[in-house]
Amino acid sequence: MGKTRISVLLVDGIVIGGTSWPVTEEQLRGWVYSLDGQTLEELHGIDYPSWERAWTEKYSDDRTDELPFDIETVLLTKTETVFANLNTTNWSALANQVHPEKGLFFSFYAAVGSPNSDEVHFTKENLGQLEGTETYIWGYDMGDYAFEFSVNDYTSKFLVNHSMRWDGENSKEIDYDVITFNDSVVQSGGIINTIPDFFPDAKYVEYYSTPPSEELWHQWQALRFIYEEFEDEWYLIGIVRDVHSP
Incomplete structure (x- = not known):
């Protein structure tokens, strides 16, 4: 059986983490693993260079302005x-990225956070237990037509892909070719983006096709x-869909 080298990280006598690495003469590619063998991406959805910069900024005695979070x-x-x-x-994997207390909501339209919005909410635990066949009403049109789909159908037809029909039957594959941070390519498709109004402490990433x-x-x-x-970690709280809505 092979051996593993383990390092335990301490700050002021408190364990804050650890790493593991196979003991071998072979040339290995990649970064360290957690104590139970998981990659950083599997645990936190962040690559090693980004984590290293954040860790150095928070814990190193030599941290400088040149190493911002x-x-x-x-x-x-x-x-x-x-x-x-x-x-x-993969709902169990997605749940690892979700806020421990607020959970995750899905919004069919750009306007979110108001008492009149029709978000579908999940706790972190409930999201991780989804099978994908559960059916919900994700929103309504102006004629009170209910967009009722299973979790997997809603995701594949209206989030990952694009449908011009409300029943999702003509859903087409699209390419999210523009990515922005805390900004939107289209300021309004007919319904206003209300993230800054109702979530002033939040940040968002936009995928635009x-x-x-x-x-x-x-x-x-x-x-x-x-x-x-939340507790020095950034967690997902919402996934919002926006389209042209005359």
Whole structure:
């Protein structure tokens, strides 16, 4: 049986973490693992360079202004993991990125946070236990038509892909080719983005899919991933869909 080298990290006598690494003469590629063998991306949805900068800024006695905690880089990296979890409908993995107390909400429209908005809310625990066949009403149109879909169908037809029909039957694959931080490519598609109004302490990452042509200028779609800080960690609290809504 092979051996493993283990390092335990302490600050003022308190254990704050640890790493493991196989003992071998072979050249290994990649970064360290957790004590139970998981990668940093699997645990926290962040790559090692981003974590190292944040850790150095927080704990090192030699920290300087040249090593800031780069929230933008951290959240852009987290969102790559979150979107991958959505794309594969891996709810247990997505739950690892979700706020421990606030859980996660999904919004069918850009306006979020008000008493009149129709978000679907999950606790962190409930999200991790989803099978994907559970059905919810994700929103209503102006004629009170209910958009009722299973979790997996809603995700595949209206989030990962784009549908111009309310029943989602003509859902098409799209490319989220523009990514912005705390800013939106389209200021309003008919419904105002209310994240800054109702979540002033949050940051968000937007994935934007440009229209396929000038003639089809209205066939864009945006996803906004909202994060809030909790105990020095940034967690996902909302996933918002935005489209042209005349």
